[in-house]
Amino acid sequence: MFPKTALLALVGAAATMVSAQTGAFTAKQLVQFSLNVENLESAFLAGGLATYSAADFTAAGFTTAIRGRFQQIADSEALHVTYLTKAIGTDDAPVACTYDFTDAYTDVTSFVNLAQKIESIGASAYLGLAGALNATTLKEDQTTLVLSAGGSIAAAKARQAGWITSTVQGKQPWDGAFETPLTPSAAWSVLDTYVTDCPDANPDLPLKSLPTLSVSNAAPSAGDTITLGVTLKSAAAKRYAIWIDGLRSVYSEITNGKTVVPSGLSGTVYVGVVPSKDAADVENYVTGFAVVDFPFGPTARNVL
Numbered sequence: 001m002f003p004k005t006a007l008l009a010l011v012g013a014a015a016t017m018v019s020a021q022t023g024a025f026t027a028k029q030l031v032q033f034s035l036n037v038e039n040l041e042s043a044f045l046a047g048g049l050a051t052y053s054a055a056d057f058t059a060a061g062f063t064t065a066i067r068g069r070f071q072q073i074a075d076s077e078a079l080h081v082t083y084l085t086k087a088i089g090t091d092d093a094p095v096a097c098t099y100d101f102t103d104a105y106t107d108v109t110s111f112v113n114l115a116q117k118i119e120s121i122g123a124s125a126y127l128g129l130a131g132a133l134n135a136t137t138l139k140e141d142q143t144t145l146v147l148s149a150g151g152s153i154a155a156a157k158a159r160q161a162g163w164i165t166s167t168v169q170g171k172q173p174w175d176g177a178f179e180t181p182l183t184p185s186a187a188w189s190v191l192d193t194y195v196t197d198c199p200d201a202n203p204d205l206p207l208k209s210l211p212t213l214s215v216s217n218a219a220p221s222a223g224d225t226i227t228l229g230v231t232l233k234s235a236a237a238k239r240y241a242i243w244i245d246g247l248r249s250v251y252s253e254i255t256n257g258k259t260v261v262p263s264g265l266s267g268t269v270y271v272g273v274v275p276s277k278d279a280a281d282v283e284n285y286v287t288g289f290a291v292v293d294f295p296f297g298p299t300a301r302n303v304l
């Protein structure tokens, strides 16, 4: 369910950058959006650790030290909530919603895998804040918070996601020269699937409600044909899958709900649906985003 957010038309947002939700949010709204992300992450990590003891981690093949690191990540999320709430004041700060992770993880392994995904999305959400900031609010107090504390938090989350990916999952510690920024609406389209209900008193934010996109294979190889599980309004209309990887986007045509996975993608990549190859902006998103993973082995090389 979509949380307490107004579905405003985003007028005047120019499609200059792939991941820009240009100028749609005031600085305070971006802090409020960040708190929505933090509240969800904090609830997710605390819930997983409350469910799985040290013995459960050991039985699943993860050391006590690994659970200790997850406890540190949970502490970080709780501290982000406290820090940002204090910064904008309790009157303006959204509080936690109710969340449902019942089907999202069912054992320690699926919990740590989802943690990697949620921390990556968190980092991407913070990295997209600067592009979403309305320049007319640059002089507001919260702008420094968004740009400076936001950068600090983005880096912490990216390190934590990198640790999960490498030490816990045995995959790559990083996946290229550029981390991936997402617009608030794109990031929230993934996280929103875990939200059940939010308090009415939480602030309205200019987030666009996007239909959930599921993919038939979340770890495909280049050249694979995958099915994008979304009902498109007009079967006749041309649609493309947009694959956001670092600062670049790659497109593939969708035919009868299927698309061929492009080559050259690495690590955590976000895929969505757009109507054309040249104007990927929140205004044009046809669906929300799904997370897909590609291996980035030690001998792989990135190109710009």
Ligand SMILES: *[C@@H]1O[C@H](CO)[C@@H](O)[C@H](O)[C@H]1NC(C)=O
Pocket (backbone or CB within 6 Å): 011, 012, 013, 022, 023, 024, 025, 134, 135, 136, 137
């Ligand atoms: C930016 O803020 C100004 C002043 O509040 C507002 O008039 C304008 O519509 C905002 N821009 C966007 C893209 O939301």
